[in-house]
Amino acid sequence: MQCPSLSSVDTDYSACALEFCPGQRNLFACGTYQVLKAGERAGAPQSSAEKGEDAVDGATPGEEEEEEAGNSPEVTRVGRCLLYEVDSEGKQLEEKQRVEGPAILDLKWSPRPWQGRTTLAVADAKGHVQLHGLDEETGLLSHVQTVDCADESTLCLSLDWSNRRQASPEPASIVVSLSSGSICTQGGESSFTVTNEWHAHDFEPWIAAFDCWEPSTVWTGGDDLTLKGWDLRQGCDRPTFVNKRSFEGGVTTIQSHQHVENLFAVGSYDSHIRLFDRRKPLVPLTTFDAGGGIWRLKWHPSDPRRLLVAGMHGGFKVVDFDGLALGAGVDEAGWLKPGEARLHARFDGHESLAYGVDWSDGGTTSEGKDLVASCSFYDHALHVWAC
Incomplete structure (x- = not known):
């Protein structure tokens, strides 16, 4: 099934991260990224080379043109956090706020209120995690805290909150992957500080994520073609x-x-989705070739079988694992059995790298279809669609 675009907007800067606000089906944030060479100013149109349709998998987003040997120009990475509101049918899209700052590589809302309010965590290109609180009356963001994860030459590549599935007696924490190859965690009662840091990968660790059922477990993956697990209770020496x-x-x-x-x-980047049982993480339970190289995966908020895919060169797709329809089945040995995957729907309205995507948190159209927002990089486009 091909999904049509319901509304769209030009984000000006290249768009690479997007997430709907928990508990607010019509509100979402988008993070953008632009590389400025010496003498360029923020907001200036990008050259055709910088729009770079021939992106190289494995390079830091937006910086493939800097990898030519010899004389890379001095660059500044700038970005914006954009807050959007969309109506219930997905057809009216309004920008509510923009927050200027360093380039953004990832962003995620706190699944549960942090310090009494919904909070957006932003991973930026100057080694920071920026925390912004959402005001319930105005519906706008305000800066709460900046956490220094590394020096300003290091990029924060991804982040994840520990409290995605349920409230915990333990305070929420954040895990961050850094372009240096390190991973750090942040926590604290009233404000965040870096609580742990360790070297995890020899190349860029593109992703770090909590096991939402057991937040003392962290998984990381990187450009070294490696998936690793870590137990925060035991320390992360190995x-x-x-x-x-x-x-x-x-x-x-x-x-x-x-x-x-x-x-x-x-x-x-090899285009495959792999599902793993955390109890035997060396062998995938099932594999599906989604095409195009994969940048983000998002499980549906309520349908356990449905997975949203940002497929870089292959557009955006919705994949169903029918074995998960009524909860995961198990085989005779007790291992999870998700079944074969099938393509449910796709959206090909973008003309560049498919990077950021998310389900609306409970948002459905009058026809009963799920609202989805997605963004792409070099054409700096944002679309709302339904499937």
Whole structure:
């Protein structure tokens, strides 16, 4: 099924991250990224080379043109956090706010209120995580805190909150992957500080994510074609497992299944979605070739079988694992059995790298279809569609 665009907007800067606000089906944030060479100013049109349709998998987003040997120009990375509101049918899209700052590589809302309010965490290109609180009366963001994860030459590549599935007696924490190859965690009662840091990968760790059923477990993946597990209770001197056999490209995205315990999905530049049981993470339970290289995966908020895919060169897709329809089945040995995957729908309205995508949190059209928002990089486009 091909899904039509219901509304769209030009984000000006290249768009690479997007997420709907928990509990507010019509509100979402989009993060953007633009590289300025010496002498360029923010907001200036990009050259055709900088729009770079021939992107190289494995390069930091937006910076493939800097990889020519010899004389890379001095650059500044700028970005905006854009807050949008869309109507229930997906046809009226309004920008409510823009927050200027360093380039944004990832952003995620706190699944549960942090310090009494919904909070947006932003991973930026100057080694920071920016925390912005959402005001319930105005519906706008205000800066709460900046957490220094590394020096300003280091990029924060991804982040994840520990409290996605349920409230916990423990305070919420955030895990962040850094372009240096390190991973850090942040936590605290009234404000966040870096609580742990360790070197995890020899190349860029594109992704770090919590097991939402057991937040003391962190999974990481990187450009070294490796998936690793870490137990925060035992310290992170060594991983609990190392999977180098399953992947033919860099590991780019990981998401724990919030409805099926022990199950998590992993995406890679090699275009394959792999589902793993956390109890045997060296062998995938099932594999599906989604095409195009995968940048992000998002499980549906309520339908356990449905997975949303940002497929880079292959557009956006919705994939169903029918074995998860009524909760995961198990085989005779007790291992999860998600079944074969099938393509449910696709959206090909973007003309560039498919990077950011998310389900609306409970948003459906009058026809009963799920609202989805997606964004792409070099054409700096944002679309709302339904499937």
